[in-house]
Amino acid sequence: MARRSSIQGDFKLRGLLRRIGNEIESDLRPAMVEAADLVLATQQHLIPRDPNSSDHIEDSLEAFVSKSGLDAQIGIRGKKANRHFFYGIFLEYGTKQYTRGEHVVGAKPAHPWLRPSYDMNRDQIATLISRAIDSTLRKAAEGT
Numbered sequence: 001m002a003r004r005s006s007i008q009g010d011f012k013l014r015g016l017l018r019r020i021g022n023e024i025e026s027d028l029r030p031a032m033v034e035a036a037d038l039v040l041a042t043q044q045h046l047i048p049r050d051p052n053s054s055d056h057i058e059d060s061l062e063a064f065v066s067k068s069g070l071d072a073q074i075g076i077r078g079k080k081a082n083r084h085f086f087y088g089i090f091l092e093y094g095t096k097q098y099t100r101g102e103h104v105v106g107a108k109p110a111h112p113w114l115r116p117s118y119d120m121n122r123d124q125i126a127t128l129i130s131r132a133i134d135s136t137l138r139k140a141a142e143g144t
Contacts, residue, residue, distance in 0.1 A: 027139075029069030031132035035125040036063035036072040042117035043074065048091055057085045075114065 040063040047058045060081045063074045076085055094110030118125075 027132045027136040028129070029065060029067070031128045032065045032069045032072050033063075035121070035128050036065050036074050038121045038124060039063070039074050039117050042120055043113055046113035046117055047088075048111045048113070057088055057091075060085055074117075 040061060043061055044058040047061075049056060049058070057076070060076055061074070062077045063072065064077060065072045076082055076088060090108065091111050092114055093112075095108045097107040098105050
């Protein structure tokens with residue numbers, strides 16, 4: 001069973017809560033964009049390159065941050081890019097040895113680049129986002 005709650009009385013408190021909701025977007029989104037760009041640059045640096053190919057998977061990597069700044073997607077985005085660079089999953093996790101007809105195709109080792117790109121920037125991301133939240137709360141408390 002859901003519970004309903006309401007605030008009665010202090011109009012200043014209600015105004016402060018509304019301002020916080022409006023100002024979080026303005027400070028949080030730039031911080032999220034900067035954090036997403038950090039991860040994207042690290043992914044582009046870590047991903048294995050095929051010198052024999054004219055198409056490079058690192059060129060298809062993108063960073064997208066929602067309008068609210070509360071959601072970010074970093075990596076291969078879009079159906080066309082996902083179909084073209086489907087082998088990124090095999091680069092990340094590797095493959096096992098298998099037989100195709102009479103030929104044996106050897107195993108390929110894993111070259112992780114997705115998760116390490118986040119792990120390498122985790123502290124910077126936390127700092128960027130916490131500063132954005134602190135400045136937003138400070139602005140809301142001052143009433144500016």
